[in-house]
Amino acid sequence: MGVVLNAPFPRRRRLLNTIRNTLRHLFLDAARAWIRNLGATGPALGSMTLLLLLSGLVGLTAYTIQRLAATQASNAAVLHVYLRDDAQPADVMALRTKLSADRRVAGVGYTSKAAALQQAQTRPGMSDLAGAADENPFPASIDVKVRSVADVGAVAGSVGTNAPVDPILPTSYNPGASDRIQKALLIVGIAGAAFLLLLGFVAVTVTANSIRTTIMARESEVAIMQLVGARRWMVRGPFVVEGAMTGGVAGLAAGLVTLVAGVAVVAAGRSTFAQIAPGVDARVCALAAGLVLVTGLLLGSAASLYSVHRQLES
Amino acid sequence: MLPTSILLGLPALVELVGATRQYGDLVALDDVHLALRPGELAFLVGPSGAGKTTLLKLINREIRPSSGEVWIDGMPAHALSASRIADLRRRVGVVYQDYKLLPKLTALENVAFGLQVSDLSASDAEVHDRALDALEAVGLGDRAGSFPPEMSGGQQQRVAIARAVVSQPAVLVADEPTGNLDLETAWQVMKLLEQIARFGTTVLVATHNLDIVRRMQRRVLTLVDGRLVRDQPAGRVGRLAWASS
Numbered sequence: 001m002g003v004v005l006n007a008p009f010p011r012r013r014r015l016l017n018t019i020r021n022t023l024r025h026l027f028l029d030a031a032r033a034w035i036r037n038l039g040a041t042g043p044a045l046g047s048m049t050l051l052l053l054l055s056g057l058v059g060l061t062a063y064t065i066q067r068l069a070a071t072q073a074s075n076a077a078v079l080h081v082y083l084r085d086d087a088q089p090a091d092v093m094a095l096r097t098k099l100s101a102d103r104r105v106a107g108v109g110y111t112s113k114a115a116a117l118q119q120a121q122t123r124p125g126m127s128d129l130a131g132a133a134d135e136n137p138f139p140a141s142i143d144v145k146v147r148s149v150a151d152v153g154a155v156a157g158s159v160g161t162n163a164p165v166d167p168i169l170p171t172s173y174n175p176g177a178s179d180r181i182q183k184a185l186l187i188v189g190i191a192g193a194a195f196l197l198l199l200g201f202v203a204v205t206v207t208a209n210s211i212r213t214t215i216m217a218r219e220s221e222v223a224i225m226q227l228v229g230a231r232r233w234m235v236r237g238p239f240v241v242e243g244a245m246t247g248g249v250a251g252l253a254a255g256l257v258t259l260v261a262g263v264a265v266v267a268a269g270r271s272t273f274a275q276i277a278p279g280v281d282a283r284v285c286a287l288a289a290g291l292v293l294v295t296g297l298l299l300g301s302a303a304s305l306y307s308v309h310r311q312l313e314s
Numbered sequence: 315m316l317p318t319s320i321l322l323g324l325p326a327l328v329e330l331v332g333a334t335r336q337y338g339d340l341v342a343l344d345d346v347h348l349a350l351r352p353g354e355l356a357f358l359v360g361p362s363g364a365g366k367t368t369l370l371k372l373i374n375r376e377i378r379p380s381s382g383e384v385w386i387d388g389m390p391a392h393a394l395s396a397s398r399i400a401d402l403r404r405r406v407g408v409v410y411q412d413y414k415l416l417p418k419l420t421a422l423e424n425v426a427f428g429l430q431v432s433d434l435s436a437s438d439a440e441v442h443d444r445a446l447d448a449l450e451a452v453g454l455g456d457r458a459g460s461f462p463p464e465m466s467g468g469q470q471q472r473v474a475i476a477r478a479v480v481s482q483p484a485v486l487v488a489d490e491p492t493g494n495l496d497l498e499t500a501w502q503v504m505k506l507l508e509q510i511a512r513f514g515t516t517v518l519v520a521t522h523n524l525d526i527v528r529r530m531q532r533r534v535l536t537l538v539d540g541r542l543v544r545d546q547p548a549g550r551v552g553r554l555a556w557a558s559s
Binding site: 014015017018021022025220221223224225226227228229230231232234 | 374376396397400401402403404408414416427428430431432434435436437440477478481
């Protein structure tokens with residue numbers, strides 16, 4: 001016995017063997033270990049799924065708010081000058097000419113009573129109201145695009161005494177409303193970002209603890225690997241892949257729920273969302289779901305890297 | 315009984331130059347100078363707490379010396395970066411008193427595991443063949459499919475030895491390899507280590523088993539309180555005075 005211990009290594013297909021063994025060690029063995037340890041990983045997986053789902057929904061909400069803010073900013077620079085029903089065309093033309101000549105004004109348009117009614121009927125809840133009246137209750141208007149939101153008040157003041165202008169509600173200008181909305185949106189945006197950061201921190205902590213538990217459960221295996229000369233990446237790699245799998249599976253589940261929930265809500269409130277959530281559609285929901293998946297993968301990998309570094313370096 | 319390497323003037327595979335290791339104020343190893351050549355089998359003896367395990371850990375780079383140098387097969391273990399420790403450990407096989415086998419793997423898989431992680435370029439067939447060869451070399455070819463809990467202590471230790479040598483390390487260190495074995499089994503394990511040394515591997519065995527040390531008549535290094543107090547050449551029977559203290 002013992003005559004073969006110093007026999008030379010046969011040299012065949014070394015490179016292919018190395019690639020195959022590396023992939024098998026990193027991914028196949030990691031997948032097997034992940035499935036084997038699913039009982040221990042389960043709570044982390046559930047927590048991370050929930051956190052990622054919340055992140056996805058908060059993200060969608062944040063996007064909606066951002067679009068609302070953009071729409072609001074755009075609308076704030078448009079001033080509607082409402083016209084009396086008996087306004088003379090010559091007076092209207094004179095006012096349009098006067099406004100067009102104003103350096104603060106970027107453009108001037110006109111909406112007739114019929115067009116105003118048509119627009120109102122496309123708005124949620126307004127079609128019934130518009131139809132309830134005997135005659136068209138919506139006034140014609142001159143639509144003024146002001147260059148700077150700060151000048152809207154001054155332009156509104158300059159048209160208040162003109163003959164064709166409605167004396168009861170001369171313009172759509174509402175001092176302070178735009179500022180209040182912008183401030184509210186900013187506060188909501190900051191709160192949303194802080195909430196997302198908090199969720200990310202909790203997700204990383206939960207996953208890192210899960211990986212640490214896994215490493216501790218396989219302490220003897222890790223110790224033997226190190227003692228027989230396994231390289232650092234061979235010891236650490238599979239744990240990182242396992243973390244990425246936890247994050248990936250959580251991200252996939254959360255992403256799917258985000259997609260389904262987002263599409264369902266958009267479909268259910270399509271008429272309402274045309275006003276409340278401009279630009280949020282199935283494509284945006286799918287993008288949010290994809291981001292949730294990628295975030296899960298990255299969070300899982302990063303948490304594992306952190307945990308492996310701390311646990312194996314100590 | 316001098317190893318051929320000494321007769322041929324071969325360089326030392328293991329060399330400690332003034333190696334000292336401290337744990338706080340405690341000096342576990344104190345200014346040890348030592349050289350082991352290829353094919354040499356040496357015993358490391360001394361009372362508990364003398365520094366035997368510390369010395370073996372220095373060789374396997376589980377710890378760094380506080381001062382001094384440790385050279386293993388030409389590699390400076392004392393100055394190795396963390397990323398190069400694996401390179402050194404592939405040159406050093408380790409056998410422990412408690413075997414350190416994975417209980418859910420068969421004997422063959424335990425040996426193959428050692429080879430798979432230390433040599434990624436080996437094919438499955440190669441790994442299987444070499445692991446089986448190693449098991450046969452330690453007399454356990456017929457127990458390849460057995461799990462460690464199904465085997466005796468001596469058999470488990472032989473599996474551990476097979477795992478340690480399957481990747482053909484230049485150096486083999488064993489920490490109390492016979493500590494859990496009866497005298498007869500311990501003797502078989504020591505003969506196995508002697509056979510491994512005969513094929514050119516440097517073998518250093520830390521042990522309390524003085525019967526075996528006397529019978530083997532190999533080089534004996536005696537550590538007391540972290541100091542190498544005696545370096546007894548092979549072929550002589552020393553007094554091992556520390557044993558009576």
